[in-house]
Amino acid sequence: MATVFAIANQKGGVGKSTTAVNLSACIAEQGYSVLVIDIDPQGNATSGLGVEKDKMQNSIYQVMLGECSISDCILHLRYKKHEDMKTFDLVPSDVNLSAVEVELVNQEDKEYLLKKRLEPIKDKYDYIIIDCPPSLNLLTINALTTADSVLIPIQCEFYALEGLAQLLYTIQLVHERLNSRLFVEGVIFTMYDSHTKLSRQVVDDVKENLNQYIFKTVIPRNVRLAEAPSYGLPVNIYDKKSEGAKSYKKLAKEIIKRRKALWQPGEA
Template sequence: MGRIIAVANQKGGVGKSTTAINLSACLAEKGKKVLAIDIDPQGNTTSGLGADKNAVENTLYELLLGEAETKDTIIKNVVDNVDLIPSNMNLSGAEIELVDLEDKEFILKKITDKLRRKYDYIIMDCPPSLSMLTINALTAATSVLVPIQCEYYALEGLSQLIHTIELVRDRLNKILKIEGVVFTMYDARTNLSLQVVENVKENLDQNIYKTIIPRNVRLAEAPSYGKPINLYDSRSTGAESYRLLAEEVIGREGE
């Protein structure tokens, strides 16, 4: 049974999509079979893995509303060993349409439960909000990976996210755990980045990944070419960092 990891933080611009794209690709590079699910209406993971979000016929939106089958929604091998359930702006309408449905928190779980046997990992890129889409992802997930940007307000909102995760665990998904916190956009030249890391370690009683993702020009460029970093610039520090993160994630398999 595959692990289902939700990449979540209600703050925007913390490197969620970057992490979902590159963790998926680096797990696949290590021989794992991966399904990436884009749960963000902005569709960054979709385009970052090389799919045209405006041209795809079926997306997660149609799948959640029962208007398309899973087999007609999955795009096979967007990158070697990575399949994708794409998303685009249509998904922003799902919030309203899901409200009246019975068991609305479990719709995504019903989909992923059928897919778990086919993949080693299902990586879900959540929207930057604690919305019904995020609740669906947390209900479907086995764990949550939280990217935190190395900046002054890093801890703000984090306690709210952890509270939401605990609520979901109590009421909807008993097995949900926090996979870990990963620091992103780390700038070794500033004292602030270092202070943020120390501050979070002191204040957060959570698993923190040893791997820290640096600020890296190549990492920022890669999505505009529709490629994960390990394919765009295999020798960049960004690629090396995400490979190390993938190794750490794999190392936690038995836990």
Template sequence: MGRIIAIANQKGGVGKTTTAINLSACLAEAGKKVLTIDLDPQGNTTSGLGIDKDELENTVYELMLDECSIKESMKKTDIENLTIIPANVNLAGAEIELLDVKEKEYVLKNSVDYIQDDFDFIIIDCPPSLNMLTINSMTTANTILVPIQCEYYALEGLSQLMHTIHLVQERLNPNLEMEGVVFTMYDARTNLSTQVVENVKNNLDTTIYQTIIPRNIRLAEAPSHGLPITLYDSKSAGAESYRDLAREVINRKDV
């Protein structure tokens, strides 16, 4: 049965989509069958994996409104072993359209249950807000991976995210666990990055991945070319870091 990991942080600009794209690609590169679900109306994971988000017949939006099957919503990427359920701006309307849907918190889960066994990993990129889409990702997922940017306000909003995770555990998905925290945009030249890492380690009672994703220009450039870092610059520090993270995720035995 595939492991389902939701990548969540309601704070924008923390490397959430970059992590979704490149962790997915590195897991696929390691020979794992991967499905990436883009649950962000911006659709940046979709375009970052080379899919034209404006030329799509079926997306996660149609899937959640029961206008297509999960198989019909899937699209092959150019990366071996990697399939995506894409998103575009239409998804922004899903919140309102799901209001009257029975068990609206489980719409995504009910679809994913059909195909979970077909994949080793299912990676969900959540929107940068705590809304019904994020709740759907948390009822579907086994674990939550939280990217944290190495900057002064890193812990801001994290307590709110943790509170939401606890509420989902209590009321909707008792099996949900923390996958852990991964530090992103680390700049070894600054004392601040080191202080943030230490601060989070001291204040957060959860798994913290050893891999730290550096601030890397090639990582920032790759999405505009519709490529994960493994194809854009395979030997860059960013590519090696995400390969290390993928190895850690694969080797995590206690999930």
């Protein structure tokens, strides 16, 4: 049975899709089968993984409306020089998804639609990573009811904690009312600049104010990491020697080790 992560933060521009793309690719590179589900209407994870949104037959939009099965929507990702990468798949998104909340307004149990659609294929993967939209809407709630835990990217900028309390409150409500197994896996610092006092101060402030697990790996500001999406490649394939690639590889290993420690304490 897959471990399902929702990558969520209602604040935009925090590296959410960047983390979804690169973390999933680095976990797949470790030999695990991975499915990325892009549930953000902007479709940044979709394009960041090299999929042209205007050429798709089906997307998560059709899946949510029940117009196709999730199996009909899965794209198998393959990259040159990484043909040996174990199963690395994507359920893509496009702008049509922005209308789904209105179209599902009278749907019963609409908070559980993604969970139900995912059930038939859940056993085929080791990890499923859901890229959420930058808002606390029905799509994000669906991701949270489906997930085992939440990864929260936080940008090392002045307004890092803005809106975070509301996100944590929403996660707590979902845990209490919709998904009792949901918890916060941890906080990931992104866009870290070791040369600035501000980045160091943000890290200290978050550690002081959040009673959550904080990953030791921090993701730096990195030119190659910023360039990779324009080529439709995860950074570990675009430039495996870059600091961005090294950081996401390190984060992938930390998360895998943490999961083993959580569920198999004697084996981590």
